[in-house]
Every structure is written in C-alpha cells, then in structure tokens.
Amino acid sequence: MPEKAKRGFASDNNAGIHPEVLKAILEANTGHVIGYGDDIYTEEAMHIIKEHFGQDIDVYFVFNGTGANVLGMKAVTESYNSIICAETSHINVDECGAPEKFTGCKLLPVPTENGKITVEQIKYHMHGIDFEHHSQPKVISTTQATELGTVYSLNEIMEITQFAHENNMLVHMDGARLSNAVVSLNTNFKEITNDAGIDILSFGLTKNGGMNSEAVTFFNKELSENFKYYRKQGMQLASKMRFMAVQFTTLLRNELWLKNARHANQMAQILAEKVADIPQVTITQKVEANGVFAIIPKEIISRLQEKFFFYIWNEDRSEVRWMTSFDTTEEDIDEFIDQLKSLL
Ligand SMILES: Cc1ncc(COP(=O)(O)O)c(C=O)c1O
Structure with a gap:
C-alpha cells in the first residue's frame, strides 16, 4: 500500500474524486445497460447539461481535456485552416502537438501577458485570406478560466465572438476550468458560453471533482453533424459511458x-x-x-x-x-x- 498522499498545490488535477461523485459511480455499478451512451444515465446527464447550457445543443462525452479540444476543433476545420490561440494556451504548450497532428491545422499563437487574447492581437494573424499560399484562419481558441488563473469578462469574450463571426470564423472555448470562471464572474454557464456566441466548448468537470468528466459541447448543431464519427475515429468513444454520465449529473445537480x-x-x-x-x-x-x-x-x-x-x-x-x-x-x-x- 503506498503511503497516503498529501495534498499539495501542483494542480487541481492532482486532487482526487469528490466523494459524492465516487458514490454515484458506485451506485451506477449495478446490472447491465447498453454501452456507448444509449442508457438512462447518459440521458439524465444530457438533460441536466442542457438545463445549464440551453436546450438546442449537442453534447459528446470524451475521456480527457486534450481529446475534447482536439476533436472539437477537428470537427470544424480542414487541414488548410489555422487556429488562433494564446501563446500560453494548453492547446499550444501542453498537448504535445496533438491539435496540429489531428486537425492538420497550423496553430497561430498570440503573445499574452495574462493568458487572454484580444481582437487587436487576433487581427495580426488576419492576412492572406483567400490566398492559397497561406493557411486560412478558421477558429479562435480561448481558455476560460485561463492557464494563468485569469478570467475573460463577458465583454471580452463577446468582442472575440463578434469579430470571429464577422470574419467567417468560429470560437472554441477550452473550459477545463469553466466552473471557476463562472464563480469568478458571478454568472452562469449559459451566459458566458452559448449566449456569448461561443461555438464549441470543451466543458471539463474533472478539475472540479470529477474523475474523467469532459464533454465537447456544440452550440450550433450544424457544426456537430459528423462529430460522432470523429469521436469514434479519435478513440474517445467510451463503451461504459454511464460512469462518465453520472459524474456530470452529480456535479451539476444540487450545485x-x-x-x-x-x-x-x-x-x-x-x-x-x-x-x-x-x-x-x-x-x-x-x-x-x-x-x-x-x-x-x-x-x-x-x-x-x-x-x-x-x-x-x-x-x-x-x-x-x-x-x-x-x-x-x-x-x-x-x-x-x-x-x-x-x-x-
Ligand atoms: C487549460 C486546460 N485545458 C485542458 C486540460 C485538460 O487536459 P487533459 O488532456 O490532461 O485532461 C487542462 C489540464 O491540465 C488544462 O489546464
């Protein structure tokens, strides 16, 4: 038996699973249900996620945050596209090049002092549009809360989404710590994502007390048309989906x-x-x-x-x-x- 681990300050991922989540996993561990998400636990989780984010959305569970980021962006890009992101973003520095490998897109990092990017900085990369020698910017990826512990205000997010949509681009949000941002802004999940014009969200609850609770969330269903194939090809389709589902239900129910x-x-x-x-x-x-x-x-x-x-x-x-x-x-x-x- 290893020595009992002490708590530290390395990462919210180093924490364990919240006891209520673990209990819910145990309670779901009875009998057989159909695999791959066709079960009542997944149905219940989808129901509660929609209560928080809006009804007209599409949600897909995946195993980890990298998988959510990569597949969410893969679904909306071609390999000739580029993705604009903060220099400090997880997709740029902590995913071992997976976004580039699996989307084929070029990442265009923006220097940032505080983890946030602005429209002015994004404009720097807006050249060579329709020019076949340049990769074509398609996605702006934001992180909320950022990798530097800061939080975009609602206005800051909306400036980016408005600019993106005016320029035929989409906005991805890496929400590995979305719940921390919601608390910080004293808002709710829907207001800073769906209502703010975010197109694709990597919604993570693993750092919030889950075990492996990550979901790719599309606020425009046209974008998710082929996502189920990308998820399976991307090896992120869980057979025992019910155990991921109950994590979302437990964390999102009763606040x-x-x-x-x-x-x-x-x-x-x-x-x-x-x-x-x-x-x-x-x-x-x-x-x-x-x-x-x-x-x-x-x-x-x-x-x-x-x-x-x-x-x-x-x-x-x-x-x-x-x-x-x-x-x-x-x-x-x-x-x-x-x-x-x-x-x-
Ligand atoms: C900002 C951010 N995005 C995504 C992730 C998720 O990464 P993983 O693939 O390790 O679950 C992390 C984890 O540290 C993170 O900090």
Whole structure:
C-alpha cells in the first residue's frame, strides 16, 4: 500500500474524486445497460447539461481535456485552416502537438501577458485570406478560466465572438476550468458560453471533482453533424459511458459544481492574501480563479516542493504556479505558508 498522499498545490488535477461523485459511480455499478451512451444515465446527464447550457445543443462525452479540444476543433476545420490561440494556451504548450497532428491545422499563437487574447492581437494573424499560399484562419481558441488563473469578462469574450463571426470564423472555448470562471464572474454557464456566441466548448468537470468528466459541447448543431464519427475515429468513444454520465449529473445537480469551484477560488484568494504579506514573494497575475502565480527566491523552490509539490511556471523568472482545488483546506495553506516562511 503506498503511503497516503498529501495534498499539495501542483494542480487541481492532482486532487482526487469528490466523494459524492465516487458514490454515484458506485451506485451506477449495478446490472447491465447498453454501452456507448444509449442508457438512462447518459440521458439524465444530457438533460441536466442542457438545463445549464440551453436546450438546442449537442453534447459528446470524451475521456480527457486534450481529446475534447482536439476533436472539437477537428470537427470544424480542414487541414488548410489555422487556429488562433494564446501563446500560453494548453492547446499550444501542453498537448504535445496533438491539435496540429489531428486537425492538420497550423496553430497561430498570440503573445499574452495574462493568458487572454484580444481582437487587436487576433487581427495580426488576419492576412492572406483567400490566398492559397497561406493557411486560412478558421477558429479562435480561448481558455476560460485561463492557464494563468485569469478570467475573460463577458465583454471580452463577446468582442472575440463578434469579430470571429464577422470574419467567417468560429470560437472554441477550452473550459477545463469553466466552473471557476463562472464563480469568478458571478454568472452562469449559459451566459458566458452559448449566449456569448461561443461555438464549441470543451466543458471539463474533472478539475472540479470529477474523475474523467469532459464533454465537447456544440452550440450550433450544424457544426456537430459528423462529430460522432470523429469521436469514434479519435478513440474517445467510451463503451461504459454511464460512469462518465453520472459524474456530470452529480456535479451539476444540487450545485455541487458551484460549491466546489467557489471553494477552490476562495482558497486561492486566501493563499494570495497570505503570501502577499511576504516581502520576498511577488504575485504576478490577478488571482481570479483557482491559481496563484508568484515569483519566489530560486534557491528555496526545490526545498519547498519537497513538502508541497507544485510546478515551476517560468524558470528564468523564478515564477511558480500554485493551484487550489475543491479539497484544499485552510490548514493546508497555513502549513504551506509556515514552510515557505521557514525557508526564507
Ligand atoms: C487549460 C486546460 N485545458 C485542458 C486540460 C485538460 O487536459 P487533459 O488532456 O490532461 O485532461 C487542462 C489540464 O491540465 C488544462 O489546464
């Protein structure tokens, strides 16, 4: 039996499964149901997802966030297209080139200080339209909340969707932390996605307390016409779909998603407030979701990591990333702060 794992600040993916989700998986584990999604659990999950995002949508469960991003964009592009995204986006830096490999598209990264992209920056890539020597921009990919723990406002999103649609493009949103963004903006899922003009959403609840709860969500059903084939060819069609479905139902029913995201965000606020008092620590990004980015003295990083693992974000700048999750406690933060102070 491995030693009982301690909680750290490395990633919201390092947290376990919320006990209610695990219980729901166990409860669904009786008898036989038809595989591949033709079952009452999946039907119930679709029902509740539509209550949150709108009725006229198409939703497909996949195993992971990379799969959701890649297949969602694959469904709406040709290999001669390009995808405009933030330089820091998961699709650009953390998916091992899968978006390029499976869509064939060129990624056009936009430099960003805070993880967000703007229409002005997107315009930089808007050239060579209809010119056969250039890849043709088709998708703008945003991440909400961003990889840097910041959140796009509703206006910022709508400026991008409006620009995209005026220019015959589509907007994808990587919503691996959408629930954290919803809490941060004090809004709801539908308002910042469907109503804001997002076309394709990678909706993730894994970081919110799920086990593998990711869904490609199309707000324009014409775009999903052939998606079921892409999902199967892309090896992301689950046979035992019911166990993914109950994760969505459990998190989205009775506002468990909200409780979890609110808690994770609050813990990030508390962590940020406490480190802000330490002169050797400089917070580098606005803390708007469940991540804290900070520059700390280089020489203490590895010793601090021994007790509470976390990732270095930018080695040159000695910038680190601390993520909180639904199960982070104030005691974890206090212990971490004590350890940090003792090393300084
Ligand atoms: C912004 C973002 N998108 C997507 C993902 C999902 O990736 P995975 O394929 O590991 O589930 C992550 C996970 O860390 C992420 O941070």
